[in-house]
Amino acid sequence: MEDLSPLQAFRRVCNLRMLAGVYYFCLLYAISRALTWYGEGDGGLTDALFDLIRFSRQCLLTGISLLVMVGLAEAVLAGRRWKLPAALTVQAGAVAFGAALGTWLRYAVSSMGDPSNKVKPGWVISTISLWALLGGIAYALLLVGRAQRQGRDELTRLFREREALKTQQTEAQLSALNAQIEPHFLFNTLANVKRLYETQPERGRNMLVALIAYLRAALPGMRRHESTLADELELVRHYLAILQMRMGERL
Known part of the structure; x- marks a missing residue:
């Protein structure tokens, strides 16, 4: 769950x-409503445009009320551990309150300059029900989309952590393998140098020179966590x- 302040949660919506x-x-x-009225009514295009502007304004009042x-x-829900029934x-x-507030604002604006405009209970109930349904669907889609996005982010984070752990595990295995191989390789090489110096001094000197070159290439890499391809090729050579x-x- 995201840890947001109330102001951040409000601004996110x-x-x-x-x-x-x-x-x-x-x-x-x-x-869509204006086109229906234009086809059914007797008014002209001017009346249809006026109805469109008026109804757009009323719908926008309800939509903004729901959004707020x-x-x-x-x-209210941000930063708190609400149980699911309480959050719902x-x-x-x-x-519901946003739909009711928007309906009241629509009636208040439409009644300006027309005191004879009386509110009809059927219109109030149908308008509140319609916008509560639309607002509920939009809110549910918002929550579902947010949950899916958070799920994808969590999967991405877990995948990156797993890859990082695999890399660390591989590095640890390589380090352990190097720790096992290098002493064995070094002791065997020194034993060969000693034997060759007793039997074939020239070959012994050549092997000692090669061993010194190997150690010069290997020792700096032991103090670093990373190395270049050129360094690795030099070491292998x-x-x-x-x-x-x-x-x-x-x-």
């Missing part, structure tokens, strides 16, 4: 992007040179 989405939805809804109430609900109650209450001297034609 009430921002320009969400406001633009509400505006375009209300505009499309108003256009959802933002307030998110602010807050969210449903915010949607000296290693193979020593093995060639030790094993002769068998290598």
